[in-house]
Structure formats: C-alpha cells, structure tokens
Amino acid sequence: MSDLKELYQDTILDHNKNPRNFHKMPDATLSLEGYNPLCGDHLFLYVKLDNDVITDVSFEGSGCAISKSSASLMTTVLKGKRVDEAISLFEKFHDLITSPMDKQPNTDGLGKLAVFSGVREFPARIKCAGLAWHTLKSALEGDQRTISTEQ
Amino acid sequence: MTAVVPQVDQPVFLDVDSVREDFPILKEHVHGKPLIYFDNGATSQKPIPVIEAMHRYYLQENSNIHRGVHLLSTQATIAYEQARSKVKSFINAGSENEVVFVRGTTEAINLVAQTYGRQNVKSGDEIILTAMEHHSNIVPWQLLAKQNGATIKVVPMTDQGELIIDEYEKMFTPRTRLVAVVHVSNSLGTVNPVHHMVEIAHRHGVPVLVDGAQAVQHMPVDMRAMQCDFYAFSAHKMYGPTGVGILYGREELLQDMPPYQGGGDMIRSVSFEETTFNELPYKFEAGTPNISGGIAFDATIDYVNQIGMHRIMAYENALMRYATESLLNIPGLRIIGTAKTKASVISFVLDGVHPHDVGTFLDLEGIAIRTGHHCTQPVMTFFGIPATSRVSLALYNKKEEIDVLVEALHKVRKTFG
Ligand SMILES: Cc1ncc(COP(=O)(O)O)c(C=O)c1O
Numbered sequence: 001m002s003d004l005k006e007l008y009q010d011t012i013l014d015h016n017k018n019p020r021n022f023h024k025m026p027d028a029t030l031s032l033e034g035y036n037p038l039c040g041d042h043l044f045l046y047v048k049l050d051n052d053v054i055t056d057v058s059f060e061g062s063g064c065a066i067s068k069s070s071a072s073l074m075t076t077v078l079k080g081k082r083v084d085e086a087i088s089l090f091e092k093f094h095d096l097i098t099s100p101m102d103k104q105p106n107t108d109g110l111g112k113l114a115v116f117s118g119v120r121e122f123p124a125r126i127k128c129a130g131l132a133w134h135t136l137k138s139a140l141e142g143d144q145r146t147i148s149t150e151q
Numbered sequence: 152m153t154a155v156v157p158q159v160d161q162p163v164f165l166d167v168d169s170v171r172e173d174f175p176i177l178k179e180h181v182h183g184k185p186l187i188y189f190d191n192g193a194t195s196q197k198p199i200p201v202i203e204a205m206h207r208y209y210l211q212e213n214s215n216i217h218r219g220v221h222l223l224s225t226q227a228t229i230a231y232e233q234a235r236s237k238v239k240s241f242i243n244a245g246s247e248n249e250v251v252f253v254r255g256t257t258e259a260i261n262l263v264a265q266t267y268g269r270q271n272v273k274s275g276d277e278i279i280l281t282a283m284e285h286h287s288n289i290v291p292w293q294l295l296a297k298q299n300g301a302t303i304k305v306v307p308m309t310d311q312g313e314l315i316i317d318e319y320e321k322m323f324t325p326r327t328r329l330v331a332v333v334h335v336s337n338s339l340g341t342v343n344p345v346h347h348m349v350e351i352a353h354r355h356g357v358p359v360l361v362d363g364a365q366a367v368q369h370m371p372v373d374m375r376a377m378q379c380d381f382y383a384f385s386a387h388k389m390y391g392p393t394g395v396g397i398l399y400g401r402e403e404l405l406q407d408m409p410p411y412q413g414g415g416d417m418i419r420s421v422s423f424e425e426t427t428f429n430e431l432p433y434k435f436e437a438g439t440p441n442i443s444g445g446i447a448f449d450a451t452i453d454y455v456n457q458i459g460m461h462r463i464m465a466y467e468n469a470l471m472r473y474a475t476e477s478l479l480n481i482p483g484l485r486i487i488g489t490a491k492t493k494a495s496v497i498s499f500v501l502d503g504v505h506p507h508d509v510g511t512f513l514d515l516e517g518i519a520i521r522t523g524h525h526c527t528q529p530v531m532t533f534f535g536i537p538a539t540s541r542v543s544l545a546l547y548n549k550k551e552e553i554d555v556l557v558e559a560l561h562k563v564r565k566t567f568g
Contacts, residue, residue: 003182004515008508008566016567039507039523040537062537064505065567122511 006118007125008065015069020076021058034061034135036127041067045135047078054078054086059132066116066125071132073113083140089113090137096120097129165466167549170458173198174547184517187552192337192365192496192543193521194387197451201391204450208443216442217416217433231442234449235432238397241452242382243373248402248431252440255396256364257287259383260331262398262435263360264291266408267381268329274300276328279357281306281314281343282533283336286526288362292331301328308533312339312488319348323355330359334366338525338541339488340496342366349379358404364388368545369467369494371460374399386444390545391451395444398435405431412437463546467495470544474553478542481560483568487539498525498539501560504567506538512566513540516559 025031025046034043043061047054057075062068078086092110097119099105107114119129171177174196179186188196208230214223216231238250253259268291272278278292282305296303306319314332330352335342349359358380366372368389374382381404386395400408410417410428414437419427428434455463474497478484483502501509510522521541524531531537542556 004512004566007511007515013567037524039505040531041505041507042537062505064507066508068505125507125511128507 007122009115009118011073011112011115012065012069015072016065019059019068019072022060022072023058024060025056025058028056028058030139032135032139034131036063036067036131039064039067039128041128041131043067043071043132043135045071045132045139047136047139049083052082052084054081054083057136063131064125064128066119066128067131070116070129073115074132074136077111077113078136086140087137090133093133094130097126163462163465165458165462165546167466167547171547171549173200173454175199177547181517181519182515184515187518187548187555189542189544189548189552189556190519190521191368191545191548192388192525192541194393195368195390195545196547197390197392198454200450200454201447205392205443205447208446212446213443215439227442227446230449231440231445234445234452237449237452241456242367242397242399243375244399245375245402249374249399249405251398251400251405251432251435252445253383253396253398253435254394254441255385255387256362256383257396259381259396259398260288260360260362261291262411263381263383263400264295266411266435267358267404268292268295269299270407270409272296272299272301272328275326276301277304277324277326278302279304279306279319279322279327279330279352281319281332282308283312283314283339283341283343283527283530284331284333285337285362285364286528287364288331288333288360289529305529306332308341311490312336312341312530313490314341314343314348316344316347316351320351323352323357327355327357330357331362332359333362333364334372335363335369335494335496336488336527336530337365337496337543338498338527338530338539339490340493340498341488341490342370342492342494345379346377349377353378358401365495368455368463370464380404386448386451389451390454392441392444392447394441395448402431405435408435410434410437414438416440458546466546467544470548470550470553471495471497473550474542474544474556477553477557478560481557481564483564484560487534487536495544497542497544499542500536500539501563504563506540508567509540509560509563512563513556513559516555516562518556518559 028046029049030047041063046058048056057078059071105117116129176196214227216228235247235250239247304322307315345361352359360381361379363382363384367384380401382399387393417429417437419429487498506522523538
C-alpha cells in the first residue's frame with residue numbers, strides 16, 4: 001500500500017523547504033529552462049563546465065515538493081562528475097522512477113537519490129521528479145529549447 | 152387570508168444520505184480510505200438509474216437508429232428521440248429541432264466555430280471571449296480566427312473573478328460577429344450574468360454562445376429566458392454518461408448554417424453529382440451517434456428532475472457556504488475566485504505548498520480533488536499562480552466530507568510547513 005511517508009520522505013521534505021544550490025549563476029557555461037505544463041513546475045538550470053567536468057550546478061524556479069527537491073538533490077551529486085557520468089546517472093535515475101511496480105527498484109549507484117524510489121507508485125508525479133534531470137540531459141547534449149515534460 | 156405576504160425562500164430539504172445510496176461508487180475505498188469525491192467539475196459520478204439504462208440498452212434493446220424497419224431499431228429510434236425531447240424540456244428550448252446531439256461541450260463549440268463561424272466571421276471581423284474561458288472555448292475560436300483572419304478580444308475580469316461588464320459593453324464594434332462566454336467558470340466558480348450579456352450583445356445585433364458545461368448541473372437553465380443563440384453542455388458533468396453532449400442552437404441560425412461533418416443520417420439524398428442535406432437537427436448529426444449514451448441521458452434528466460433542480464441548487468449553495476467558511480479557517484489558505492455569485496467550485500492555494508503536493512496528499516487520504524490549471528491557463532496567469540487546488544461540489548457531497556477535507560489540509564500544512 002502506497003503511503004505518504006514513502007513518497008514524501010524526510011529528505012525530500014527537507015530539500016523542498018531548504019533547496020540547495022538555489023540561485024542564479026551568471027557565469028554558467030550552460031543554462032536551460034525546464035517546464036512541466038501540467039502542474040506549472042518551472043525551473044532554470046545552470047551548469048559550469050571545465051572541459052568535460054561539471055564544476056558547479058545550481059537552479060532557480062518554482063514547483064512542487066517533488067520537482068524542487070529532485071532538482072536540489074541533483075545539484076548536490078553532480079559536482080566533479082564528467083558529462084558521461086552525469087548522463088549515466090540520469091539513466092539510472094530515470095529507470096528508478098519509471099521501473100515497474102512488480103520489480104524491486106534498483107538503487108545501485110544512486111546514493112541518496114534513492115529517496116525517490118516511492119515516486120514510481122504515483123504515475124502523476126513521475127514527471128515532477130524527472131523534470132530537473134531531463135533539463136540537465138538536454139543542457140549537456142546541447143539542446144537550446146525550453147524543455148517540456150509534455151512532448 | 153388576503154394579506155400579500157412576500158415570497159420567502161422555502162427552506163428545502165435534501166436527504167443526502169438517501170441520494171448517496173443512488174451512487175454506489177461513493178462506497179468505494181481509495182488508498183484504504185473511504186472515497187470522498189470532490190472532482191465533480193471534471194466529471195460527476197453516475198446514479199444507478201443512469202447506469203441501468205445503459206446496461207438495459209445493450210442487454211435488451213441494442214439497435215441502430217433512424218434506419219431499420221425492424222422492431223428494435225424502431226424502438227431505439229423512439230427512445231433516442233424521446234431523450235431529445237427530454238433535453239428540450241430540460242433547457243426549455245423552442246423545439247426539438249434546436250437540440251443537436253454531440254460528443255460534449257468541446258464538440259458543440261467546435262461545431263459552431265466551423266459552421267456558423269466559418270460562414271459569418273470574415274477577415275477583419277472580431278470575436279469577443281472572456282478572461283475566464285476554458286481552453287475549449289478559446290482554441291476553436293483561435294483556429295477559426297487563423298483560418299479567416301479574424302481577431303479575438305477578451306473581456307477583462309476583476310481580482311474577485313468577475314467580468315467587467317462596462318468594458319464588455321465598450322468592446323462592440325461594427326465588426327463584432329460573435330460573443331462566446333462561459334456560464335459558470337470551472338476554475339473560479341463565478342456565475343456570469345449571461346442574461347444581461349446576451350441582452351447587450353443583441354442590442355448590437357451580435358449572437359452569443361454560452362458554454363454551460365459547469366452550469367446545467369447546478370441551476371435551472373432556460374433557453375427562452377436567456378435568449379442566447381447557442382448553448383453547449385456535456386452530460387457527464389451532470390450525472391450522465393460520457394460521450395454525450397448537447398448543442399442548443401436557435402432554429403433560424405441552425406437553419407442557415409452549413410453542415411459540420413458529412414456522412415450517413417445528415418443527408419436527405421445523395422448522388423455523385425449532388426447531395427441534399429437532412430432537416431434539423433439531423434443535418435448536424437452525421438453517422439451513428441452514442442445511442443446508449445443518449446438513452447442514458449434521458450434517465451439522467453429524469454433523475455435530476457425527480458430531485459428537483461431548485462432543491463439541488465439550494466442544497467449545494469448551503470454546502471458551498473459551509474465549505475468556504477471552513478476552508479478560510481485554515482491559516483495560509485487563500486481562495487481564488489471570490490465573486491458574489493458562485494456555484495460549486497472552490498479553488499484555493501495554500502501558502503508554501505504546491506497544489507500538486509496538496510492533491511497527492513489528499514489522494515492518500517481518499518479525497519479526490521483536481522489540481523493544476525484546470526484548462527484555464529489564462530486565468531492562472533491573471534492571478535500569477537501556476538495552479539490551484541480545486542474542490543467542486545455535487546449534490547451527494549456532505550458537510551462531514553468537508554470536515555475530513557479541512558482536517559487533512561491541516562495535516563498538509565504540518566507536513567510541508
Ligand atoms: C467550462 C467548461 N467548458 C468546457 C468543458 C469541456 O467539456 P467536455 O470535456 O465535456 O467537452 C469543460 C470541462 O472541463 C468546462 O469545465
């Protein structure tokens with residue numbers, strides 16, 4: 001039975017209330033806007049790159065607790081990662097939140113991002129958790145458009 | 152007694168517990184909690200007589216209409232046409248010719264845009280909409296405006312969510328061809344003064360389409376009193392089946408409009424050289440319609456009439472007052488849409504908590520509400536918010552459910568606050 005604590009874990013509530021790296025970055029290498037029209041989640045992601053390595057990440061915007069805490073947690077795990085490592089993390093995270101309910105969620109290599117494993121029980125919220133990550137992936141892959149979770 | 156006593160509103164009584172017995176789904180559990188259904192603006196639940204009418208049709212009566220000589224087809228045709236008469240009386244239309252069966256409000260509006268609109272709205276002409284329209288009363292007009300080079304003007308509203316009628320009045324020009332206005336706003340609850348707005352438009356010789364999707368289930372509507380030219384609504388929001396809706400159109404206008412879709416039923420005779428179209432209302436009803444839905448809609452109107460629209464309205468208004476007062480006791484809760492005359496809808500935002508989180512939290516408590524922009528993005532933009540949480544009431548909701556909601560919202564604040 002899905003319950004509240006499974007979705008809104010304390011870490012999520014904490015990052016929602018006190019988002020980390022929550023500011024503009026004027027000297028960012030990449031910046032991109034992410035938008036989820038269904039619930040109006042709207043964020044701006046900033047990434048600083050040194051060659052192939054992410055040296056800083058921040059974000060701004062407004063959204064629900066799931067999208068905001070997901071963006072916040074994401075920014076805390078990316079510093080020092082190579083672009084290909086970040087993309088592979090995106091894929092693992094994506095698999096985690098979209099994995100079928102009849103399988104154990106695979107949290108290998110996800111560390112504290114595993115707190116989002118409860119999201120898969122709430123199909124309406126998967127897009128919220130994925131917004132920051134989709135925006136990141138598009139930014140790293142050089143996409144200049146606003147990223148919308150509604151294709 | 153000869154003294155003239157002013158008419159006082161009789162207190163009306165609605166036995167909500169017995170009404171609830173008619174809606175078996177209300178006994179369901181969601182996430183282990185008893186279902187509390189406050190998403191009636193999206194679609195209402197259906198009472199047993201409506202479900203049974205549909206069931207019976209497929210079990211015993213199924214047949215196509217308007218084409219067979221055999222008994223079942225004749226009976227199905229009679230039943231379907233009886234539903235049309237029922238709708239005619241329900242909205243007090245002038246005749247059955249003015250009642251066109253469609254899929255829903257959306258299709259009704261698109262029909263008018265692509266027939267009446269295509270024919271009468273030309274390059275440089277103007278269409279008046281309002282700031283609180285549902286996307287389905289915006290987009291069809293934008294499509295038309297693009298096709299024919301017309302412009303759209305928007306009646307502004309106040310911070311309470313009331314249309315500014317003085318501004319509306321000033322918008323008419325010799326190029327104004329149509330007004331399209333929502334009767335009851337699905338995101339604000341505002342009941343618009345449509346009678347008055349029709350009167351103003353007619354003074355300028357301009358016809359009016361009224362979107363009644365959120366009105367017909369909450370108040371009596373009377374086409375001959377309102378004098379609007381088109382009125383659109385959906386059965387599924389008034390305790391009826393999905394996939395059935397009504398376009399009411401004034402007969403003189405319908406008469407001159409070109410058909411919407413081509414096919415069977417809408418023709419009188421067809422050759423490869425020429426086709427003559429069927430009479431009203433069949434001209435607008437190409438192909439096999441939602442027969443079971445039409446027949447179930449007949450049962451829907453019987454059900455609503457048997458309770459009585461005035462009784463429903465009085466009950467819901469009292470419940471709405473209770474809900475509004477209870478919700479306003481929650482610290483940090485702000486109601487979006489505070490018009491003087493409202494029906495059913497209470498949209499709100501809670502300080503520091505995103506509506507989407509409110510929605511999921513309440514869902515886990517068994518409470519179904521709608522969160523988001525409610526297909527009225529311009530309304531959200533106007534109020535500078537991404538979304539609201541919306542409670543929309545129906546005749547089977549009760550005070551005890553409001554109390555559970557209020558308690559849950561206190562918990563929401565504690566969790567996210
Ligand atoms: C005011 C209003 N207009 C139009 C519609 C569209 O109705 P339907 O989806 O039944 O066509 C709705 C339904 O959400 C509505 O609330």
